[in-house]
Amino acid sequence: MNEPAAASVPAPTSGRTSTTRGQRRREAVLDAAEQLFLEHGFHGTSVDDLGAAAGITGPGLYRHFASKDALLMAVLDRIWEQLRPAIDRAAAQPPGEAVRTLLDAQLELALGQPSALVLLVRELRHLPADYRRLAARNHRRYVDAWVDALRRGAPALSDEDARTAVLAVHGLIDSAALNPEAQRVPQRRELLRSLADAVLDRAVAR
Template sequence: MSTSPTGADAPTRRVQILREAARLFAARGFHGVGVDEIGAAVGISGPGLYRHFPGKDAMLAELLVGISERLLAGGRARVAAAGGAPAAVLDSLLAGHIDFALDDRALIVLHDRELDRLRDDDRRRVRRLQREYVELWVAALRKVH
């Protein structure tokens, strides 16, 4: 089965753009970075970014919603894999969160500094996902203690 060049390249380019946007936003703040800089970091023109994202705010939303979705999905998978043993569930959640914190520092900084830059609906979505993630921890802690 062959894949068209556009189909094969688009996800890779999109991931590159998000990675560089996260790095730049974390280093200099959302308002301190222009689309031209993000484009230059991935080897395309700033206006070329608009083929992948409607704007910087869409990049930020995808980054922040994405980390919340990833944490929740990873937490759910860890809870399921731990087999219901309370201490094992808590240990697994802790290990997963530590791995995330060490692997995705730029996203943590970005979340801490720039969450208030999201549109209201995106911010609500992030908060809902975060609540669900925290509920996993609360359930695990209740069973342990």
């Protein structure tokens, strides 16, 4: 991703309930918030709007999240949570397998949660500086995992060229995931995988 993605999960942005019912309610709030933030923007969405969409009163949100900022951070945290297992697996895998693991994770995120990517790009600036710094650090760690996998497989590849290739792949996948025209392309996942492989193969062959 061109804006910070993540490799490790930040500290939780609010207390997490331990009950199954409470967790389901929390996820429903996050789903509703993700959609409303996408449609109306962070500042264009009120606490009452969020509560109504989630089926609870606006003030009831504060049983799950300390603030609207914390709610947006929790929405973005779900990106981190989705990517972290791939990072952990890739670190212990042979280079080729590690790249496939990371590519699968990127495709799954971009094609499965395109609205979360929009929010990451568009709304991150509204969050506190310490969270933005954490997101930037997580993004570097995520890209580093890709670079490590590529360079383990091709030791002659420079760090700079590896990073350029990785960011090109992220940009390719994310742009296609967010483009309405591209969303209608048959077998989009397979096409994107082939294009990403071509970029990475070209970088390694240089």
